[in-house]
Amino acid sequence: MSPEQAKVSTCTTRCRGPLCGGEKTHGLRSGSTDCRTCNRRRIRCDRSLPTCKKCALKELTCPGYGLRIQFGQGVASRGKLTGKTLPVLEPAPLAAAAAVHTRDSPKSVTPGESSDSRDDGLDASMLAGKSEPITVPYxxxxxxxxxxxxxxxxxxxxxxxxxxxxxxxxxxxxxxxxxxxxxxxxxxxxxxxxxxxxxxxxxxxxxxxxxxxxxxxxxxxxxxxxxxxxxxxxxxxxxxxxxxxxxxxxxxxxxxxxxxxxxxxxxxxxxxxxxxxxxxxxxxxxxxxxxxxxxxxxxxxxxxxxxxxxxxxxxxxxxxxxxxxxxxxxxxxxxxxxxxxxxxxxxDDQIPGSVLAEEDAQVFTDWLQLIQEVTCAERWRHRVASPSAVSPGLANMRVLQERFDYARNRSLEFSKTLDFGTAGLRSDFAVLVDIFHYAGLAYSFQALLDPQDFAPAIETCVSGVITKIANIQNKEAYQHDLVWPLFVVGTQSRFNKNTQAFAEAKLLEVMKSTGFSNCYPALEFLRRFWDSDPGVAVDWMQFARQESSQGLHFLVI
Structure with missing residues (x-):
């Protein structure tokens, strides 16, 4: 390889052109478009490379300036799978192995209808949207x-x-x-x-x-x-x-x-x-x-x-x-x-908790099954527009507490069989079980009971989550587990600036620690919810439904 070729191959900017003279020949505004983080914040992006400095100053993850891959929903038009859908990429011919990338937009991706649980076929969807093909060598x-x-x-x-x-x-x-x-x-x-x-x-x-x-x-x-x-x-x-x-x-x-x-x-x-x-x-x-x-x-x-x-x-x-x-x-x-x-x-196409048999039970299994049951009950109650549609076994504070107590005890019992390596990690895991216990109660009370009548109980649960998080000693080992509980804290912080600051700071800390930035959209949702009019959306679930109807979705895991 000639010195000129070597110089081109070591350039970390996005030009990759044959006349590239390396990084020093690129100005700070060599990016072709503003990064999406700056776009969302409504500020002018400096387009520094490899990532913009404005994101770095705010400790935000800069997504860069490249194109974003985006999938659309496909529907089979003929054959035995006619009319069926499944969101899986349909490949280009292997000889070409072409991948299509598009600039991502939350409103441009509309999820397809859920597959029926009795559907015996898997279909392949095509990449959709206006795009420029980029060839990926085989x-x-x-x-x-x-x-x-x-x-x-x-x-x-x-x-x-x-x-x-x-x-x-x-x-x-x-x-x-x-x-x-x-x-x-x-x-x-x-x-x-x-x-x-x-x-x-x-x-x-x-x-x-x-x-x-x-x-x-x-x-x-x-x-x-x-x-x-x-x-x-x-x-x-x-x-x-x-x-x-x-x-x-x-x-x-x-x-x-x-x-x-x-x-x-x-x-x-x-x-x-x-x-x-x-x-x-x-x-x-x-x-x-x-x-x-x-x-x-x-x-x-x-x-x-x-x-x-x-x-x-x-x-x-x-x-x-x-x-x-x-x-x-x-x-x-x-x-x-x-x-x-x-x-x-x-x-309303959730995987039912019944897919797990007793021999599959482990730490948090009972808690997860209960949360899924609560979610399905809340969705059903909303769909039929009747509070009485929820089973009395769930729409009852005492029953919910008893079932969550049972789930907590089972998790602690299963944890005795785990090898944590140190006594400190084992002790912290018991704290984590309590964190999910309180977060689960707060989520369930909000979903199935009258939030006004049970506001004190919900507030107590949120305080329990915050207190228990502070008790974890080995934070790095458990940071990735805290996203959902922190989100629950945020949903109950509409009128409390202190808990808002706590939820926001901790979510940012978790993302920085784990390398997974998926809860940025969730954090942005919380910020919009905190600033929203209570007269328009009385709680976070109603607000989320309104945003979901506009194509705004987020994931908290």
């Missing part, structure tokens, strides 16, 4: 050349799996892939379960599964690269212009192929084994899209996860025994759905 060989010191990764629970011992495709055998897998193993996997440990299935089950599922492995590589970028504020060291989206796009191509194959097969143990990679890929992609706050594609993958889960757990498949990996994936899909359902409206 091969990803030598995509990354990371420069971080792998010896600095010291997670005692890491598998340190050797990809070379598996029969992977040639383009997945390079050093960049090994380093991204190592980063996932040591860093990313730690924030996926409630608490990290030697039995963390996001590590012990997902990584071995990825060695036999190319779509899952590629999704993990994309997640790792994007997480590194989010945490460090720098792009993953790369070569030839490749970024994490290349791994993501290739994963989506393979996922669409797997889905078409899965649709054509009959229910069997072998089919479930192959389908494990499909649901695992979708769940990883869900988490990938949660890293960047301006992405709306999590709804696409979430709906796909719902459909797969319902198919696996359909009554007529009761005789099919799911293996440990399948059961773990169903539980994780349910966890995602519980939190996702609690803050989204106009969609």
């Amino acid at each position: 091969t990803l060989r030598n995509a990354f050349q990371p420069s971080f010191d792998e010896s600095a990764l010291h997670n005692p629970f890491a598998l340190n799996l050797d990809p070379s011992s598996y029969a992977l495709s040639q383009y997945l055998q390079g050093r960049p892939v090994r380093q991204l897998i190592s980063y996932y193993d040591h860093v990313v996997a730690t924030v996926m379960p409630w608490v990290d440990g030697p039995e963390n299935p996001w590590r012990t089950l997902m990584l071995p599964l990825a060695m036999h599922s190319p779509s899952l492995l590629l999704a993990i590589l994309a997640l790792s690269a994007e997480h590194y970028s989010s945490r460090s504020g720098l792009p993953w060291p790369m070569n030839d212009g490749f970024v994490s989206s290349n791994y993501r796009d290739k994963s989506l191509l393979l996922l669409a192929e797997d889905l078409r194959t899965e649709v054509s097969e009959h229910a069997s143990v072998a089919r479930h084994a192959r389908a494990s990679g499909i649901l695992a890929t979708i769940l990883v992609l869900c988490n990938l899209e949660m890293i960047r706050s301006d992405s709306a594609t999590w709804r696409v993958h979430w709906k796909a996860a719902r459909t797969i889960t319902r198919r696996w757990t359909a009554p007529h498949l009761a005789s099919i025994v799911l293996d440990d990996t399948c059961r773990f994936l169903v539980k994780e899909a349910f966890v995602y759905d519980v939190f996702g359902s609690s803050t989204t409206f106009g969609d």
Whole structure:
């Protein structure tokens, strides 16, 4: 390579032109458009590279100035799937492997109608919207050349799996892939379960599964690269212009192929084994899209996860025994759905708590099932416009307290079997159980009881959440678990500036710590709610419904 070529390849700006003279030749306003964060804040963006300084001064995550991928809902027009929908990317021909990117706009993404639980087909949707195609080469060989010191990764629970011992495709055998897998193993996997440990299935089950599922492995590589970028504020060291989206796009191509194959097969143990990679890929992609706050594609993958889960757990498949990996994936899909359902409206297609059998029970299982039951009851009551539509077993403060007490005790009992590594982490986990106990009560009282009559009880629960959060000693280990409880605090802070400041500061702290910025839209929702007229929307759920009807959606997980 000539000195001039070397100079071009090391430029970290977005020009990549043949006449590029490196970073020093680019002015601060070399970005082509203002970043979306500055647009939302209604201020002029300085367009610094790699990210704008105005976001940095406010400790906000700058999404940059590039194009955003956006998915639209497709409907089959012929064949046995006519009229059916499923939000899964339909790939371009493999020879071209073209991925289409569009500038994301919250109002431009309209979620499709929910798939019927009896639907036996999976359809593939097309990328929609006006866009300019960007060709993604079929091969990803030598995509990354990371420069971080792998010896600095010291997670005692890491598998340190050797990809070379598996029969992977040639383009997945390079050093960049090994380093991204190592980063996932040591860093990313730690924030996926409630608490990290030697039995963390996001590590012990997902990584071995990825060695036999190319779509899952590629999704993990994309997640790792994007997480590194989010945490460090720098792009993953790369070569030839490749970024994490290349791994993501290739994963989506393979996922669409797997889905078409899965649709054509009959229910069997072998089919479930192959389908494990499909649901695992979708769940990883869900988490990938949660890293960047301006992405709306999590709804696409979430709906796909719902459909797969319902198919696996359909009554007529009761005789099919799911293996440990399948059961773990169903539980994780349910966890995602519980939190996702609690803050989204106009969609009554929740995964029922009945998908989890008693043998699937673990910490927070009973709590999650109860929250999903409360959410479904609230949605039903709103749909029929009758407070009496809620079962007396739920629309009763004493009964709710008893059921949440039972869930808390079960979580504490299950936690005794977990290996936390230290007594301090075990003690903090008991505090975390109390945090979710109080947050769950506050959410349920708001959803099913008269908020005016039970305002003192709700306020007591919110105070309990705030107090318990302050009691956690090992904050880094549990930061990722606090998003939903902090959001609940925010929903009950409309007239309290102090709790508003607490919720806002803590949500920003959590995002900075974890590298996942998905709750920026939720925080912006809270700010709008705090400033809204109580005469127009009496509570946060009514306000969220109004915004949902305008195409404004957010996810809190």
